[in-house]
Amino acid sequence: MKDGHCKKRYPKQFLDETRQGTDSYPEYRIRFDESVSLGKDRSVDNRWVVPYNPWLLLKYDCHINVEICSSIKSIKYLYKYVYKGPDRVAMEVHKGSYMDEVQQYVDARWICAPEAFWEIFRFTLYRLYPSVERLQIHLPNRHQVRFYDHQQIADVLNNERNSKTMLTQFFALNLRDPQARKYLYREILEHYCWNKRDMEWHRRRSTRKVIGRIYTVSPSEGDKFYLRLLLSHVIGPTSWEYLLTNNGMTFSTFKKSTEDRGFLETDHSIRDCLVEATSLRMPYALRRLFVTILIFCEPTDVRGLWNEFFTHMVEDYQTANNVVESNLTNMLLKDLNELLNLHGKKIDHYDLPSLPPNTIDRGAVPSIIQEELAIDFPNEDIESIAKLNNDQMIAFNTIMNVIVQKHSGVFFVDGPGGTEFLIRIGDGVEPTKPDDMVRLPLHIAIPWEGEHSIQVLIQHIFPDLELHGWDAPYMVQRAILTPINDDVQKLNDMIIDQFPGEEHNLLSFDEVEADNHNLYQQEFSNSIAQV
Template identity: 55%
Template sequence: MRQNLDSLILRGGRLLQQFVVDNCVKMQANNLRWISLNQDKIRADLYKGLEDSLHAGEHNTENVGRRTILPSSFVGSPRDLHQRYQDAMALVHKFGKPDIFLTMTCNPSWPEIQSELLAGQVPNDRPDLLTRVFHAKLEELKMDVLERGILGTVVAYVYVIEFQKRGLPHVHMLLILDQNDKLTTPDDFDKIVRAVIPDEQVEPKLYKAVLKHMIHGPCGVLNHKSPCMKQGSCKKGFPKEFSNDTKQGNDSYPLYRRPQDRPAAPLRENSRVRVDNRWVVPYNPFLLLKYDCHINIEICNSIKCVKYLYKYIHKGSDRVSMEVHNGDEIAQYVDARWICAPEAMWKLYKFPMTRMCPSVDRLQVHLPNMHQVRFEANQPISSVLENPRNSKTMLTEFFKMNSVDPNARRYLYREFPEHYRWLSTSREWQKRKSQQRVLGRLYVASPLEGERFYMRMLLNHVRGPTSFEHLRTVNGVTHPTFRAAAEALGLIENDESIRQCLSEACSVRMPTALRRLFATILVYCQPTGLHSLWDEFFPYMVGDYPTSNTTNNCVFLTNKLLQDLDRLLRPLIKRISDYTELPSLPETTDDIDELPSIIEEYFSIPVPDEDLACVATLNSDQQIAYDTIMNAVISKAGCSFFVDGPGGTGKTFLYRALLATVKSRGEIAIPTATSGIAATLLHQGRTYITFDFSAST
């Protein structure tokens, strides 16, 4: 701290809070403005799609590609949070479940803060002090936990900074311990975690610290208006039950030792509220005494659904939402964000919001020439295709490295980043000079994606492929498809590939996503042992449904799941009743009048006026085609038409006129295409997958 410096800004109180929030918002607005202004300039499409456009007579990228919205490169965006969550789950795949969940909250009474307050100030008046002191404490905590190993040797960790509504920063940290330091028994838990009020005579400092920082609420009968109260009970489960011994939790945190061995203690000096061990938040004595703040330690290795822990810490900052902007993620982010002064100051100081170790490299998975290429509007397509950088991807260069480096062939694709590093400037892999703590994660593929899904499966099992063809080669035979190669390797026999897909998804996906995946598998994968898959993954798919201890709970969960799956199947022209191996859906829950969601969406979006105006400006050739096709529509004649012409002759203009006319008559016309190009040019355009066509049809 600089001494004898009297700053008017630092004496501003709430004006200082408003000042730092305004400056943080300005900084974000500048970044968001750049993204917004470049939506029409920076495009992306499949490499193959650009080739198709060039062959079809389209030479300018102005009419090609889909717009980017709020990318994952913007820290705190939904895409960024989702990617970080997936990266964190890659740590679980490599090292196993986390062992310790640590939360530390800033204490505004820390002497480092109090000693720097100016006359008449309270901590909230100085968000600069709150953030800088907490950051310093966090760095020391990281030294204690990660370097000095006071809780055990940490092999992997992730932490996220959050801010309470009242503005105080806190950190959530998940720690994975070395195999030799794993906490497996109640005795192990007791060595680092306590949940009792210590004896005042034996540990007077710890006694005061526990009562000051580690008492929950109180709530319940002691305070019905506590924020944690929901429907008459504490949502955190306080007060806990008395227990003479620590017990292993059943898909929960352990039941820590909370003996009823001494009278209740006054919460504060001269306080009429008295608390006992049932109200103590678990803590570590050393950390509590050293940091003198709320610092909660939980043993979490008995929790089955660890994804909820990682999802919790990657939920993002507080948000409010008043309006939904269809398709405008930037506007929705701006309107929904909630920024307090300490968070604004944290970002202005450029302190990190999250950290993960080991780091995770995200590996591209794409079919031949189906990788994404970025380009600028008005850039000639030929120049995009001729640029050698655009043909290089992580995957193609992985093949190339395997073809020239025999040592590289020892590794799977996901293991490659541990031994080679990706140079984004030259777009090539380079052998690491020293072993680095880096993991690889393949982007997820769904069975709905067909060949890409099976190619990803092969990449997880085949070492050293030198090309896409080599990847499809098994025992000297080059198979025509990746699925055929996977079958030849025995990877998709007896539903094993489906089971592996669901198992992997269970570790990283929420129940809603699992239900969508299961519906996709029903339609596109034709599993043979459907009943066994249902039994195995049923608990994961109903994980977010409300439960009870009644005997009818299982029936309720089954019917609820069947109903949701049926709703997901309807847009795919399937019903849950088509799968006889599954339980039957009661007729009372079956709404036969419900429209498929694709049709509901279709009628909910109005026809653009400019498309309706196309009809009046058709040229003579377009008018002939228009009249011929509309006569077939009006007469209900089942016909197929092929409209051909060089690029720029107005085919898309004709399609827009036809689609607008049909929809304005209250009829249905859904345009589809084989890539994202035509789909973006037509109102409500979709890809071929809408009607379950394959890409090769």
């Protein structure tokens, strides 16, 4: 207890289901129950129960707190305790009457009895499995070379050993060993080992499992980041030129080679989004969309998008303000910069014109209010009011009356829909079995008969699929839903096998939300199948 309250924030609150908390710990389901009296005006209920495992409590006859490990922060927490090193104690040693505080201060290691016992008997303290080795990555002739001060630079540069790295010798290995060309750079350690003495790759003889990890590279490091992307997807490269060449065309940068191979998102979809928005959205909405694209979509040609959609983003300036053409750029840059500031960004973070220090002052009215006042209501929205049914009209008039009279109010509109069966489930009137399970009617269920039932389902949802491989309306009107990604992958493979023609693999661009420091690499995200 601290200041009259539990520092672990007990009692917790009643919850219908477990959810992720804000401090990396889950907030567990706590069912409502009646409190139990402990005497002396004290009582407890389920809110006071810590997470536990009954089997462990009975086996070890002691208090054991059990938590769900569901966050990367939990992993860091465990590693911090495993690898933080031994406990230490600071002490002072006094000799005679004279005391030198600097010399007397000793940082001494302290070993508790259990750890001393473990050390004496030479038991294993920790073990890492499987072994993880880091793979070097560098641009051509940009690797690290270590030498002594007394060595001549010419001798260092002429030493052939200094020109060898794990990456350059990976290229050499692929040239001389056809078997090695079957693997990616990060997979090579599973089949070959790196000998630091002779700076060469040798075929692995032991059965020890080893995993390779390429050093992390931030997108801000430019071409080195795109080199890492190529090494993560191109199998068996034999040289730098191999990575820079695709379909007989050689590129000057790894970024261009990455784009041509389809490993990097292009601006085509971004441009299509802006083109469509120019015909539907007001200029202020286009400006917000442009900023959203800058922050979250990382376009490769920012200046090209600026030049193409500049006139669409400044259309309202010419009607709302008496300004000349030369000032439109500054006004747009100011508005974009204000929106970027909300996300901790600035105009100079992107390939855009510089924002002059004496930007035009558009008045004291905030831009967000100007944007709200400039909203234009389409006629079709006004005309659609007459098409509302009786219940919809009652809801519309009730809400509008509050707005017109400038009163406050909160409304919840519930419009149930779906089949003579889903509505009964939602209303709680459909008969249930134990644990609130609902039996599906036989006419909407397929009896399970192994893999054959899956084929029956596919044939039912996608009849004559081989004849409609390129029929867009046919495809968008059908879908098979499944709760886990492993089943999605299995169904996709079975359905794709029925398509005629040659198979092409298209890679997804996976990313983790709010991963501003690029902690989760794409190859890790691609490897996650089940959610």
